[in-house]
Amino acid sequence: MADKKYLDKTDYSADMQKLVSVLIERMYGSELSDEEKSRREYGIVTGLIR
Amino acid sequence: MSEKGLELFEERLTLIDNAIKFKENSRVPIYGLVSNWMLYYLGMSAKEALANPDAEREGYNKAVGEFKFDALLSSLIQLPSVAAKVLGGGSITDNESDVLQIRTSDSELMGPDEYDELIADPVGFMRDKIMPRRHEFLKSGDIEAQYATLKEFYDLGAVRGMQMGKNEQYLKEELGVPVPAAGGGFMPTDIILDYLRDFSGIMVDIRRQPEKVCEASLAMLEPMIKSVDAANPVPRRDKLIAIFTHIPGYISPKAFEIVYWPQFKKYLEHFSSKGHRWMILYEKNWEHLYDFLLDSPKKSILGFFEEDDIFKGKKVLEGSIAFAGGIRTNDLYYKSKQENIDIVKRVIDECAPGGGLVLAPDKVMHTNADGKTENLQAVIDFAQEYGKYK
Numbered sequence: 001m002a003d004k005k006y007l008d009k010t011d012y013s014a015d016m017q018k019l020v021s022v023l024i025e026r027m028y029g030s031e032l033s034d035e036e037k038s039r040r041e042y043g044i045v046t047g048l049i050r
Numbered sequence: 051m052s053e054k055g056l057e058l059f060e061e062r063l064t065l066i067d068n069a070i071k072f073k074e075n076s077r078v079p080i081y082g083l084v085s086n087w088m089l090y091y092l093g094m095s096a097k098e099a100l101a102n103p104d105a106e107r108e109g110y111n112k113a114v115g116e117f118k119f120d121a122l123l124s125s126l127i128q129l130p131s132v133a134a135k136v137l138g139g140g141s142i143t144d145n146e147s148d149v150l151q152i153r154t155s156d157s158e159l160m161g162p163d164e165y166d167e168l169i170a171d172p173v174g175f176m177r178d179k180i181m182p183r184r185h186e187f188l189k190s191g192d193i194e195a196q197y198a199t200l201k202e203f204y205d206l207g208a209v210r211g212m213q214m215g216k217n218e219q220y221l222k223e224e225l226g227v228p229v230p231a232a233g234g235g236f237m238p239t240d241i242i243l244d245y246l247r248d249f250s251g252i253m254v255d256i257r258r259q260p261e262k263v264c265e266a267s268l269a270m271l272e273p274m275i276k277s278v279d280a281a282n283p284v285p286r287r288d289k290l291i292a293i294f295t296h297i298p299g300y301i302s303p304k305a306f307e308i309v310y311w312p313q314f315k316k317y318l319e320h321f322s323s324k325g326h327r328w329m330i331l332y333e334k335n336w337e338h339l340y341d342f343l344l345d346s347p348k349k350s351i352l353g354f355f356e357e358d359d360i361f362k363g364k365k366v367l368e369g370s371i372a373f374a375g376g377i378r379t380n381d382l383y384y385k386s387k388q389e390n391i392d393i394v395k396r397v398i399d400e401c402a403p404g405g406g407l408v409l410a411p412d413k414v415m416h417t418n419a420d421g422k423t424e425n426l427q428a429v430i431d432f433a434q435e436y437g438k439y440k
Contacts, residue, residue: 005183006161012189013178019188019196020177026197027204038173039280042273045173046235048200049159049180049245050140 020044051223058226062120063288066230070327070372071349072405078398078437080409080430081374082119082227083354085128087415091423096129107217115225117430123414125218125229133206136199137185141245159183160246162255165262168246172238172270180246222288231292231329233281237317238270239263239310240296252297256305263309271313275320285325290352292329293317299334299357303341311342322347329374331414332356340366356413364401373401374408377429382411382421387428394429398437409433 024032024040032040065079089096092109099106110126134140141157159180160168168175182188187199221227236244242263243252255263282291298306318328328351335357336343343353344367353371355363364373376397381390394409401407409429415421 004161005159006164006179008183010182010189011178012182015193016178016181016188019193019200022193022197023200026201035276038273039277041177042173042277045177045181046241046274048137049176049184049241050134 052226055222055224055226059222059228059288062226063228065120066228066290066352066408067287067327069406069408070352072369072372075405075439077439078402078407078409078433079120080118080433080437081352081354082114082117082122083374083411083413084117084119084415085123087417087420088113088127090418096127099127100129100132103213107213111217111220111225114221114227117427118434119227119430122221122227122229123231125214125221129210133203133210136203136206138187140184156248157245158248158251160242160251162247162251162259165255165259165266168266169262169269172266173273176246184245228288230288230290232286232289234278234291234293234328235274237293237295237310238267238274238313240294241270242266243297249300253300256301256309260305260308264312267309267313268316271317275317278321282321282326285327290327290329291321292331294331295333298332298336298339303338306339306342315342315345318347318351322350326350328352329354332358337363343367344370346371352408354410354412360397361400364407368404368406372406372408374410375412376401376407376409377411377426379411379413379415379420382425382429383419385425387425390425390429391432394433395436398433402437402439409437 020041023044024037028036028040062079065075065077066081067073068075069079086096088110089099091113094106094109106127106129114122164175164179167179188196218229221229239252242255243249246252247255252263278291282289298310301310321328330351331354332343333356336355337358340363348370349372351371352374353367354374356375358375360373360375363375367373376394377390378393381393385393397407397409411421411426413420
């Protein structure tokens with residue numbers, strides 16, 4: 001039986017938001033438009049759930 | 051840069067483009083749907099290839115030159131992900147195998163009661179909930195340590211990306227072989243299957259709450275379209291947006307219509323309306339879904355069909371979706387050279403008239419069990435001559 005990792009209800013929201021935001025800023029600079037940030041965030045997130 | 055290479059490159063692009071458009075062609079093109087199988091051909095392990103990228107590149111290019119494929123799946127071999135190990139492995143199996151494998155029964159990271167959260171904010175939900183459930187290192191430690199791990203992960207990925215980009219240029223300029231696949235991502239329902247609910251989870255969801263699966267898939271499609279739009283700003287003659295499908299072969303037409311088709315159709319129509327073309331790997335068998343496929347954008351898709359009967363599929367999809375297949379990996383391994391040639395001869399005889407045919411292995415060739423070298427070579431040599439349109 002697979003481990004149901006979703007049963008862990010700890011809230012990591014603030015940490016994850018901060019981490020991804022820092023990642024985008026350091027990797028792509030702080031001058032990105034909101035649209036570009038959002039696109040980068042999609043790429044990062046879908047890459048890191050694998 | 052070789053003039054002959056570029057000339058050949060253009061010729062091959064024309065072969066593929068004509069096939070997609072069901073236009074008259076000089077011959078049936080042959081697509082090298084080949085990945086790690088090349089390692090077996092080269093007598094090299096994945097470990098050796100990782101340790102010596104120059105040898106991997108040289109061997110790969112030598113093999114590409116020998117097989118004379120008209121297009122390739124990838125510009126280098128798909129190696130086990132060293133980068134994924136930095137994150138603790140993720141969903142990648144660390145088995146020292148030469149094949150990149152996704153671990154099964156390890157992706158139930160989202161509960162069946164969490165669809166509303168996913169629908170409300172797909173990216174936020176995956177970031178805040180799924181990322182830490184996937185990677186233990188994201189649950190503890192300070193942000194600088196986490197950032198350092200992620201930076202190492204991206205740096206390693208970038209090195210491989212550069213190797214692949216550089217070799218794609220070489221394949222184009224020197225060997226004249228296109229690598230058409232452009233990143234199109236996985237369809238949202240397949241992301242739910244692969245990384246959020248796992249197979250048993252999503253199959254239950256499709257029975258019990260199909261509307262939620264559909265709604266979530268459509269919600270995820272919006273940011274995906276923006277991302278793929280930005281990566282493919284204009285249609286390119288040498289590129290096809292690539293999609294690898296996963297779940298449709300396992301579900302009924304009724305379920306497909308509810309959970310998969312709305313996002314799939316919307317996605318195809320969005321990019322087709324801009325003039326993009328596709329290469330779609332219709333994994334497993336899609337014969338029960340042809341009514342939907344006939345409603346896909348016409349003459350803009352090169353469809354790789356894994357298990358469909360090519361004689362039936364080619365006929366039904368005539369004038370809509372170009373059919374890539376006809377070389378069965380099982381036959382390449384178990385049957386004789388002559389038997390393989392006879393099979394491909396029949397495919398050309400029955401499916402080439404009218405265009406829209408690309409010869410290709412029915413499955414991506416990964417291991418040595420996906421075909422004997424001499425059989426693949428014999429089939430290609432035969433098809434290059436016999437597949438000429440008179």
